[in-house]
Amino acid sequence: MSVFDELVGQYDVVTQLEYALRSPAAMTHAWLFTGPPGSGRSNAARAFAAALIAGGEENTEVTARVLAGHHESLTIMSTQKSVISIDEVRELVSKAQSAPVNSAWRVVIIEDADRMMERTANVLLKAIEEPPPATVWLLCAPSPIDVLTTIRSRCRPVRLRIPSRDAVAQLLMERDSVGEDKARWAAAVAQNHIGRAKYLALNESAGAERKAILAIPGKLTSVGATIRLAGRIVDEAAETAKSRVEARNAAERSELMTTLGIEGEKTVPPSARAQIRKLEEEQKRRSVRARNDELDRIFLELMSLYRDILMYQLGMREGWINAGEDDLIAEQGNRDGADTTLLRIDAITEARRRLQTNMSPVLIVESAFVLLSNPWLQEDRSEAL
Numbered sequence: 001m002s003v004f005d006e007l008v009g010q011y012d013v014v015t016q017l018e019y020a021l022r023s024p025a026a027m028t029h030a031w032l033f034t035g036p037p038g039s040g041r042s043n044a045a046r047a048f049a050a051a052l053i054a055g056g057e058e059n060t061e062v063t064a065r066v067l068a069g070h071h072e073s074l075t076i077m078s079t080q081k082s083v084i085s086i087d088e089v090r091e092l093v094s095k096a097q098s099a100p101v102n103s104a105w106r107v108v109i110i111e112d113a114d115r116m117m118e119r120t121a122n123v124l125l126k127a128i129e130e131p132p133p134a135t136v137w138l139l140c141a142p143s144p145i146d147v148l149t150t151i152r153s154r155c156r157p158v159r160l161r162i163p164s165r166d167a168v169a170q171l172l173m174e175r176d177s178v179g180e181d182k183a184r185w186a187a188a189v190a191q192n193h194i195g196r197a198k199y200l201a202l203n204e205s206a207g208a209e210r211k212a213i214l215a216i217p218g219k220l221t222s223v224g225a226t227i228r229l230a231g232r233i234v235d236e237a238a239e240t241a242k243s244r245v246e247a248r249n250a251a252e253r254s255e256l257m258t259t260l261g262i263e264g265e266k267t268v269p270p271s272a273r274a275q276i277r278k279l280e281e282e283q284k285r286r287s288v289r290a291r292n293d294e295l296d297r298i299f300l301e302l303m304s305l306y307r308d309i310l311m312y313q314l315g316m317r318e319g320w321i322n323a324g325e326d327d328l329i330a331e332q333g334n335r336d337g338a339d340t341t342l343l344r345i346d347a348i349t350e351a352r353r354r355l356q357t358n359m360s361p362v363l364i365v366e367s368a369f370v371l372l373s374n375p376w377l378q379e380d381r382s383e384a385l
Contacts, residue, residue, distance in 0.1 A: 003047040003054075003063050007040055008171045008194070009163025016158060017048050021056050028156045030128045030137040032113070034144055035160030038193030042078075042111045044160060045138040049074055049107040052136060053100075062103075073103040078111040083285075086120040093127040096135045106135045113139035114146035121148040128154050162192045172201050188323055191304060213301040214325060217332060220373035230365040233298065234291075237361075241290035249283045292355045295365065299355075302372070303348050305329070306341055313338040343375030 004014045020026045033041040050066035053073050065071045075095050077088065092108055100106040116124065128137055128151060139155060141147050168187035171194065172178040178186070178201045189210065190197035200206045220226045256279055260272045268276060304321040311320060312333040322329065351368035371377060
């Protein structure tokens with residue numbers, strides 16, 4: 001077995017990384033892993049880090065620790081926040097100056113390099129321009145243009161692609177012992193996103209959750225029902241996000257309080273309040289991001305439904321994402337024409353864009369659901385303007 005075995009459908013990438021491991025001339029101190037969500041860019045970076053730190057050896061305790069993110073010569077920046085702060089990058093740069101421990105390389109991975117503002121990215125740029133000889137930076141981003149030009153020009157590009165549906169299904173069967181039918185279903189409805197496919201295949205409630213999302217269009221029967229449903233969806237997304245981050249938030253707060261020497265319900269001294277307030281602000285931003293991610297997942301599921309509806313309306317009966325939902329797709333597809341479905345897809349696309357802004361999530365979902373109920377409202381408004 002190889003540390004690269006789980007990089008399904010990435011033959012060119014694996015070849016490139018293995019060649020760098022074998023040839024010192026092909027090795028460089030900064031790499032940029034890019035690819036759409038689900039392509040496995042973070043997994044590729046970790047696999048490369050494992051191979052570097054383990055000295056090319058396979059199936060060792062060292063590679064297992066690196067892949068799990070727990071080696072003393074590995075630092076990983078993974079954030080749920082919308083923006084990586086300049087202080088966080090300065091801390092990374094400081095760690096990158098240290099000599100590696102129990103390895104020939106010190107590796108620093110930034111999993112969301114696209115979330116750095118220009119001022120923050122310039123701090124990283126200086127470190128990449130003049131790195132210690134044994135430090136390797138592995139940056140991850142959706143595409144090269146999401147990273148500051150001066151940074152990407154100093155990085156070796158590694159471009160990943162979405163793996164095929166068959167490749168994802170095969171991985172689920174071999175790695176996670178998922179049955180063939182369920183593996184193929186999960187790969188299809190996850191739209192070849194490996195992490196999402198794994199969740200769908202292994203989580204017993206995932207199928208029911210997804211059916212509830214696909215049922216949303218059928219519930220948009222009146223303005224009142226649409227507004228109420230939008231509010232409920234946002235509340236549920238917030239609760240789901242809270243459950244995802246609350247354990248981590250509590251652990252971070254406890255660790256900070258211990259570091260500051262504050263125990264139990266002891267009054268917080270003025271000198272420590274700024275640090276606690278900073279942590280609370282970061283955790284709030286993380287919660288907002290987690291909630292928006294959950295809403296975006298719902299919009300993606302609805303997008304897949306309308307994509308299949310459009311295919312049905314155009315007479316295409318193969319290649320549907322939502323295999324097994326034939327009756328639902330036919331019912332929705334027979335109500336309107338392809339032009340109406342395209343307007344609904346546009347409404348979802350706009351809602352996903354708005355999630356990246358500071359607009360109220362309730363207003364975003366309400367607007368999207370109203371347009372899904374009657375997409376021609378937007379056209380009428382445009383003509384009136």
